[in-house]
Structure formats: structure tokens, C-alpha cells
Amino acid sequence: NAGVTQTPKFQVLKTGQSMTLQCAQDMNHNSMYWYRQDPGMGLRLIYYSASEGTTDKGEVPNGYNVSRLNKREFSLRLESAAPSQTSVYFCASSGGTRVTGELFFGEGSRLTVL
Amino acid sequence: GESVGLHLPTLSVQEGDNSIINCAYSNSASDYFIWYKQESGKGPQFIIDIRSNMDKRQGQRVTVLLNKTVKHLSLQIAATQPGDSAVYFCAENLGGSARQLTFGSGTQLTVLP
Numbered sequence: 143n144a145g146v147t148q149t150p151k152f153q154v155l156k157t158g159q160s161m162t163l164q165c166a167q168d169m170n171h172n173s174m175y176w177y178r179q180d181p182g183m184g185l186r187l188i189y190y191s192a193s194e195g196t197t198d199k200g201e202v203p204n205g206y207n208v209s210r211l212n213k214r215e216f217s218l219r220l221e222s223a224a225p226s227q228t229s230v231y232f233c234a235s236s237g238g239t240r241v242t243g244e245l246f247f248g249e250g251s252r253l254t255v256l
Numbered sequence: 257g258e259s260v261g262l263h264l265p266t267l268s269v270q271e272g273d274n275s276i277i278n279c280a281y282s283n284s285a286s287d288y289f290i291w292y293k294q295e296s297g298k299g300p301q302f303i304i305d306i307r308s309n310m311d312k313r314q315g316q317r318v319t320v321l322l323n324k325t326v327k328h329l330s331l332q333i334a335a336t337q338p339g340d341s342a343v344y345f346c347a348e349n350l351g352g353s354a355r356q357l358t359f360g361s362g363t364q365l366t367v368l369p
Contacts, residue, residue: 249298
């Protein structure tokens, strides 16, 4: 049982390049999330999907797009990467459509934008 | 979102001692409080949560205490082990929306041999 799987684990981009971070969960969870984690700061929500077919903006959505491809997969796309998007990105999932506390996180994707 | 703060950014304890990690929150309307553990290079892992109508909740070697009067949350780890070395951060949830889940920045716990 893999849980939440993210790819790639590491990526280096040049300013202006685009890329997609992939996330898949095998726990049959309804809700999925994308967070970014920067030094000295708490996790910040970029986008989330409360159920298949729906997506909503979080605290820091600018410069990102998401796709909830099916119940298992939730991707995050950077259309034109900027140095400010250098961060560690975490995908997470939870069972219900309402968030209580327990989120299951992936191992993270470390992105550097030069 | 509301800020969630931690009293100390680092904490060192001797192996076998008890650890106490503190967290202050600012929104008295928060319904859930959660503790996560994040080991180096890994994703956060849920430890324990507590609802606002509770004062204390115990898990395996961990206890969370909630003091709503002073808006304070603490995580106690009994008989701290080397595998407990990690960043611990608290989170508060104002309701059922992901947008209302706010994470603190974390405390680095180091277990000394």
C-alpha cells in the first residue's frame, strides 16, 4: 500500500519553463491537496479538490493550475516558473470531503527555479 | 488564515526523558487541533488530534493537552527516543474546509544520546 505518491522527487527549472507535478493516492480518498513548504514557514495550501471533478483555490494559488484527473490523481502545473516558486511541494489526501485533521502526505517534490 | 505559532524553534532532550512541545493559537473558534511529525526529507505524518470540546487526548507515548483559556496546545512525548527526532508542528482547523486548516512553522526536536 503506497499511500500518496509524488513525482518527480527533484526538479530544476529555468525561469519561464513549465512543468507538472504528479500525485496519486491509492486509499480511495475523496479529497486531495497541494501544499508548498518554505523555510521557516508553515505549509501553505495552493489548491485543493474536495471530490472528483471539483477544485478550489487555497491561500497561494497564483502561478499554478491543477487538474483532478480522476479520484486517484491530482496534478499541479507551473505554466511559467519563477524563482519565487522554488519550494518543496507536498501532495496530500484525506478520506472525507470535509477536513478534520488527518491528512496523508506524500514524500514531497523539491523544485528549484533558477 | 489565523496564525499558529510555536514557543520555541528548537528543543533538545536526553533520550529517555519526556518532551513537551508547545503551540499557541489565536482563533478561539478553531474546532480541531492537530499535531504532525516531519522527519528530514519526508512528508508530514499525522500524530494525534484533539477536538475543541476536549482538554486532553492520549495516544501511544503521546499526549496532547488543550487549554482554551489561554489558547495553548502542547504535545507531550513520553520516554523520548532517537526516532522521535524530527520537526513537530501544530495545525488548527476552523471548520471543515481545507482553506481553514492553518499550519504552524514547527519545532525541531533533537534527541541527545
